[in-house]
Amino acid sequence: MLNASLRQLSRLLSDKKISSTELTAGFLSRIKSLNPDLNAFITLDEEKSLNQAKSADAMIAAGRSTPLTGIPIAQKDIFCAKGWLTTCGSRMLSNFISPYDATVVERFDQAGMVNLGKTNMDEFAMGSSNETSYYGPVKNPWDRLAVPGGSSGGSACAVAARLAPAATGSDTGGSIRQPAALCGISGIKPTYGLVSRYGMIAFASSLDQGGPMAKSAEDLALLLNAMVGFDEHDSTSLQREKEDYTKNLTQPVEGLRIGLPKEFFAEGMSSDVSRAVEAALAEYRKLGATFVEISLPNSKLAVPVYYVLAPAEASSNLSRFDGVRYGYRAAQYSNLEDLYARTRAEGFGEEVKRRILIGTYVLSHGYYDAYYLQAQKLRRLIAEDFAKAFEQCDLIMGPTTPTVAFNIGEKCGDPIQMYLSDIYTSAASLAGLPGMSIPVGFGDKNRPTGLHIIGNYFREAQMLNVAHRYQLATNWHELAPPDSGN
Amino acid sequence: MTISLSDIKRVAKLARIEISETDAQQNLSRLSGIFGLIEQMQAVNTHGIKPMSHSQDMVQRLREDVVTETDQHALFQSIAPQVEDGYYLVPKVIE
Numbered sequence: 001m002l003n004a005s006l007r008q009l010s011r012l013l014s015d016k017k018i019s020s021t022e023l024t025a026g027f028l029s030r031i032k033s034l035n036p037d038l039n040a041f042i043t044l045d046e047e048k049s050l051n052q053a054k055s056a057d058a059m060i061a062a063g064r065s066t067p068l069t070g071i072p073i074a075q076k077d078i079f080c081a082k083g084w085l086t087t088c089g090s091r092m093l094s095n096f097i098s099p100y101d102a103t104v105v106e107r108f109d110q111a112g113m114v115n116l117g118k119t120n121m122d123e124f125a126m127g128s129s130n131e132t133s134y135y136g137p138v139k140n141p142w143d144r145l146a147v148p149g150g151s152s153g154g155s156a157c158a159v160a161a162r163l164a165p166a167a168t169g170s171d172t173g174g175s176i177r178q179p180a181a182l183c184g185i186s187g188i189k190p191t192y193g194l195v196s197r198y199g200m201i202a203f204a205s206s207l208d209q210g211g212p213m214a215k216s217a218e219d220l221a222l223l224l225n226a227m228v229g230f231d232e233h234d235s236t237s238l239q240r241e242k243e244d245y246t247k248n249l250t251q252p253v254e255g256l257r258i259g260l261p262k263e264f265f266a267e268g269m270s271s272d273v274s275r276a277v278e279a280a281l282a283e284y285r286k287l288g289a290t291f292v293e294i295s296l297p298n299s300k301l302a303v304p305v306y307y308v309l310a311p312a313e314a315s316s317n318l319s320r321f322d323g324v325r326y327g328y329r330a331a332q333y334s335n336l337e338d339l340y341a342r343t344r345a346e347g348f349g350e351e352v353k354r355r356i357l358i359g360t361y362v363l364s365h366g367y368y369d370a371y372y373l374q375a376q377k378l379r380r381l382i383a384e385d386f387a388k389a390f391e392q393c394d395l396i397m398g399p400t401t402p403t404v405a406f407n408i409g410e411k412c413g414d415p416i417q418m419y420l421s422d423i424y425t426s427a428a429s430l431a432g433l434p435g436m437s438i439p440v441g442f443g444d445k446n447r448p449t450g451l452h453i454i455g456n457y458f459r460e461a462q463m464l465n466v467a468h469r470y471q472l473a474t475n476w477h478e479l480a481p482p483d484s485g486n
Numbered sequence: 487m488t489i490s491l492s493d494i495k496r497v498a499k500l501a502r503i504e505i506s507e508t509d510a511q512q513n514l515s516r517l518s519g520i521f522g523l524i525e526q527m528q529a530v531n532t533h534g535i536k537p538m539s540h541s542q543d544m545v546q547r548l549r550e551d552v553v554t555e556t557d558q559h560a561l562f563q564s565i566a567p568q569v570e571d572g573y574y575l576v577p578k579v580i581e
Contacts, residue, residue: 232549304524304527307523308524322502325566327567354520373537377535378527
């Protein structure tokens with residue numbers, strides 16, 4: 001059951017071989033035994049989950065089920081869920097019971113999925129290791145000395161450790177793809193604008209995009225079918241015809257032109273990651289794909305550009321946390337200014353404050369042109385590099401991360417080293433392109449590695465097809481970490 | 487461009503974040519490193535390039551000017567730090 005695909009679970013549920021209540025209770029009891037050490041979940045509410053499971057069982061009994069009805073899903077704690085504590089990994093929201101549902105949560109509820117709980121994450125999604133969470137670091141289930149990646153580290157850990165069959169994530173500069181790679185699971189960040197941002201707590205609004213995390217590309221396709229769709233509550237939600245992301249899954253990939261950016265296969269990638277990625281590419285060659293060398297000359301500036309634009313947007317978005325309408329308020333203050341300043345000093349962690357300071361600085365008088373405007377111009381050059389590359393190839397492939405998971409505590413004192421974990425993922429985010437990571441084996445210390453697949457705008461179905469064909473030929477996505485643990 | 491201790495204190499004030507001398511000092515060294523990374527951007531001549539604020543070329547959608555939300559005053563205020571008679575309470579602003 002733990003290793004079953006969503007399609008298999010769906011069949012067991014519709015054939016009444018198992019009820020959603022049994023399935024949910026099974027995962028909850030597994031979470032109870034493993035979560036105290038892994039720390040993948042911030043909030044669990046057994047009663048709410050089991051009530052949803054009961055409703056799902058009723059939907060199935062009444063013949064009103066969807067392919068996802070009755071299947072549990074873990075929600076990243078960035079998604080507001082009505083009546084649930086929604087912390088975004090921060091002390092600032094440590095008492096925030098959401099009065100409404102994010103559209104993503106609502107859509108999965110309507111499909112009959114069961115909310116298993118809220119997963120741990122870097123505070124306000126700012127981090128690449130899950131260590132900035134106010135609720136403590138998450139451990140990588142493959143090696144508990146290692147980070148799971150971030151910011152969707154709790155979701156990646158939950159899926160990898162088989163605490164949940166699927167989870168939601170959000171990705172601003174790599175926050176779905178990087179933890180998926182480091183935990184050996186599959187995750188996709190769709191084209192910007194496909195998944196509603198309503199109720200997904202804002203970090204950098206021109207980059208933030210929700211997406212699913214699961215064991216396989218096939219599972220992701222099923223989840224994406226429920227997750228994608230126009231939402232009038234999100235001003236950047238795209239109006240497009242509905243697409244079935246499962247329909248092309250098994251198409252052969254013969255003749256597929258895979259672009260390999262020479263900048264991604266240069267210095268920076270560690271040899272163990274390189275070996276795994278090369279082996280995956282060899283598998284694609286066997287499947288009939290061809291390769292073309294491409295160049296993304298401006299991608300080397302993606303990290304600096306990202307660390308101007310994302311903090312700038314964050315400094316504006318996070319101004320809403322003022323200790324007046326909801327969330328944390330400092331206990332001691334002398335006047336209104338002091339209430340704001342102390343609330344924000346105590347409610348935000350170090351990394352979040354650092355990024356607010358960067359953002360405020362780059363937007364402030366006298367620096368706007370040199371930093372913010374320059375970054376926006378480079379963002380266009382980065383996007384144009386991709387546009388040129390896609391004239392020569394159908395998809396782009398490379399490593400998701402430069403190394404396998406690093407140790408907990410290893411990069412805490414060095415923000416720049418931490419930021420460079422997103423070196424391969426942030427360029428696609430800046431361009432708004434879809435990106436995904438699939439597991440392609442193991443590197444040093446037997447820690448997982450991921451293959452990064454970047455598609456052109458709205459080519460999610462093609463990316464999922466290409467990933468699925470690989471997963472039909474290999475079994476990396478089926479491997480689970482040993483349960484034993486501490 | 488180098489960032490100074492007074493820059494840190496100024497932006498912390500603009501961002502409404504109380505910052506101690508020690509925190510300002512610590513942030514100075516970390517932020518100097520980060521701005522060193524950011525400075526790499528200056529190596530590219532971007533003259534004549536149109537800034538890109540967003541990946542989708544879209545215009546702001548407008549909606550009919552009709553009421554779409556219901557009154558949830560009580561629900562929203564139930565999670566506020568301090569309220570009275572339907573108002574959010576803050577320290578006195580006008581003496």
